[in-house]
Amino acid sequence: MKLILACLLLFSALTARTQGQTPDSHELSYHIGYLSNNAIRPGVNFGLEYGLVDAVKLKSKVKEGRGAINTIRVHQIVAATNLGVLWHPQTSTSLLNTYTIEYRKTTKRRMQYQLGIGGAYMRNFFPNAYVVDDSGEVSSRSFGSAGYGGITQFIGYGRYRRDSRALQWWHLRIAATYLVGYNSFLLPYLTTELRLGFHKKPVQ
Amino acid sequence: MKKLLPILLVAISMAGCQDDTITALNETIFVKNNGADMPVYVRGNGASKCFVILVHGGPGGNGLEYSNGESQDILEEKFAFAYWDQRGQGMAQGHYTQSDITIGQMANDLKAVVLTMKKHYGSDSKIFVLGHSWGGTLGTAFMINDSNRVLIDGWIEADGAHDIPKINVEAIKMFRSISAEQIAEGNNVAKWQEISDWALAVDTNAITSDEGGEINSKAYEAEQMLLDDGILESGDESFAPLTGPTNMLTSWLMGNYTSGVIHDEVEASSMTDALHLIDVPCLFLWGKYDFVVPPQLGKDGFNKVSSADKELVIFQYSGHSPMVNEPELFAAEIIEFINRNK
Numbered sequence: 001m002k003l004i005l006a007c008l009l010l011f012s013a014l015t016a017r018t019q020g021q022t023p024d025s026h027e028l029s030y031h032i033g034y035l036s037n038n039a040i041r042p043g044v045n046f047g048l049e050y051g052l053v054d055a056v057k058l059k060s061k062v063k064e065g066r067g068a069i070n071t072i073r074v075h076q077i078v079a080a081t082n083l084g085v086l087w088h089p090q091t092s093t094s095l096l097n098t099y100t101i102e103y104r105k106t107t108k109r110r111m112q113y114q115l116g117i118g119g120a121y122m123r124n125f126f127p128n129a130y131v132v133d134d135s136g137e138v139s140s141r142s143f144g145s146a147g148y149g150g151i152t153q154f155i156g157y158g159r160y161r162r163d164s165r166a167l168q169w170w171h172l173r174i175a176a177t178y179l180v181g182y183n184s185f186l187l188p189y190l191t192t193e194l195r196l197g198f199h200k201k202p203v204q
Numbered sequence: 205m206k207k208l209l210p211i212l213l214v215a216i217s218m219a220g221c222q223d224d225t226i227t228a229l230n231e232t233i234f235v236k237n238n239g240a241d242m243p244v245y246v247r248g249n250g251a252s253k254c255f256v257i258l259v260h261g262g263p264g265g266n267g268l269e270y271s272n273g274e275s276q277d278i279l280e281e282k283f284a285f286a287y288w289d290q291r292g293q294g295m296a297q298g299h300y301t302q303s304d305i306t307i308g309q310m311a312n313d314l315k316a317v318v319l320t321m322k323k324h325y326g327s328d329s330k331i332f333v334l335g336h337s338w339g340g341t342l343g344t345a346f347m348i349n350d351s352n353r354v355l356i357d358g359w360i361e362a363d364g365a366h367d368i369p370k371i372n373v374e375a376i377k378m379f380r381s382i383s384a385e386q387i388a389e390g391n392n393v394a395k396w397q398e399i400s401d402w403a404l405a406v407d408t409n410a411i412t413s414d415e416g417g418e419i420n421s422k423a424y425e426a427e428q429m430l431l432d433d434g435i436l437e438s439g440d441e442s443f444a445p446l447t448g449p450t451n452m453l454t455s456w457l458m459g460n461y462t463s464g465v466i467h468d469e470v471e472a473s474s475m476t477d478a479l480h481l482i483d484v485p486c487l488f489l490w491g492k493y494d495f496v497v498p499p500q501l502g503k504d505g506f507n508k509v510s511s512a513d514k515e516l517v518i519f520q521y522s523g524h525s526p527m528v529n530e531p532e533l534f535a536a537e538i539i540e541f542i543n544r545n546k
Contacts (some may be wrong), residue, residue, distance in 0.1 A: 040448070041451070088449055092297075124241075124297065126234035126243075128232060128233040128324065129234040129241075130234065130320045131237075132235065132316035132320060136319055138320050182458075183291070183292045183296065183297055183458050183462070184300055184304070187457065
């Protein structure tokens with residue numbers, strides 16, 4: 001009976017720690033951050049993500065005089081959408097929208113590594129846009145723009161912050177978005193991002 | 205008086221802004237033509253109402269490559285320059301097929317740029333076209349068309365490649381003669397001897413596409429040797445800042461793709477026989493030591509165009525880019541030409 005009680009106490013202690021130490025799946029969180037294309041075109045991004053699946057591995061070692069030391073590793077599949085705006089005063093302003101599926105690993109030191117792929121759509125808006133027709137007639141274009149679909153892939157690195165904090169993680173990410181039909185070719189469009197992730201409500 | 209002061213300050217600042225926008229243009233216009241969205245970066249003295257459309261080299265370059273340097277600093281004080289990114293190059297983009305990447309289509313794009321400049325800056329604007337290297341190929345293709353030529357006030361060809369097969373033959377002749385001169389003067393003897401031996405072995409009646417590529421790379425090698433020996437003026441080679449609108453990776457990738465698609469057409473492009481159609485004022489600017497596009501092409505241009513006002517200037521201390529080697533002289537010739545014909 002004492003053994004069962006001890007096990008229950010250990011389990012409840014582990015569960016309590018786990019809630020604060022790992023990202024929670026099945027919870028919508030949002031992120032904002034800095035987005036840039038090769039540092040030339042700066043921008044901002046905003047997005048939402050939702051943990052679809054997770055696998056938590058717990059390890060507990062009991063050391064004499066130090067009590068139980070718990071380590072946790074988490075593997076997650078995260079669905080996300082992101083909208084970024086990239087800007088330059090002398091060329092186009094771009095909206096970049098992505099929908100991604102991501103594998104995210106959280107290590108025992110709460111470092112997070114991520115790898116993902118998804119679909120993307122970019123729309124570029126031009127200043128002072130004109131169109132010339134076959135007869136040579138020139139007319140101005142309101143909100144002249146061009147759009148490209150494509151596939152995006154990324155790798156990232158960051159850290160999860162445990163316990164009840166609104167800012168739950170930060171990530172640095174490098175992404176390559178392959179825009180189809182750009183000048184009749186495939187353009188790898190490189191972006192770097194700093195993402196700051198927030199829970200909808202801080203964990204209590 | 206206290207109430208009037210802010211109004212006065214606003215009025216003064218507005219007057220100042222207006223003056224800036226007229227005299228110091230710095231704006232981007234996007235021209236859409238047959239699926240391509242092409243940026244035109246307009247900089248310089250807009251009050252002059254004289255616009256020089258710069259047709260960049262390559263294929264695979266970009267317009268703003270030419271915007272930095274001493275010659276442009278001088279020229280932009282006098283006139284406005286329109287640095288155009290051609291279809292599939294620089295930051296140009298859009299949706300079209302690879303069959304739309306032809307010299308004819310790009311010449312049509314240049315016409316679209318000219319018409320848009322007139323629409324944006326007024327039909328009384330004076331338009332000059334300056335083509336360098338591949339820009340000379342494209343510019344000539346534009347100029348030999350009657351309906352295009354009437355739109356512009358003058359054509360400036362700087363080391364322009366209006367006849368690629370002829371370039372290869374003339375370059376081999378130059379390699380042979382200049383290497384003999386340099387060996388006689390004791391400059392870089394071993395390297396010039398190597399170039400001489402190679403040039404003597406090329407059959408100028410049957411230059412292959414591979415040999416054409418080799419001629420181009422040897423041309424830059426020879427120019428560098430002349431630069432090292434102080435025969436060419438070093439000039440100021442300045443680069444566009446990384447914060448500029450041109451993303452160098454995008455520009456490089458797109459330029460290479462486009463250049464690959466158009467390569468065969470460019471290699472066969474020969475317009476010497478059509479130069480007589482050009483009857484607008486012409487200025488031909490060439491570097492004496494241009495192995496990439498030898499000065500003989502400038503002489504052909506000068507001799508064959510039908511223009512009443514035409515001039516050929518050979519820069520004695522320049523290679524393929526006199527705007528880099530002798531920027532002040534280069535700018536002075538253009539200023540004189542435009543002032544004469546505006």
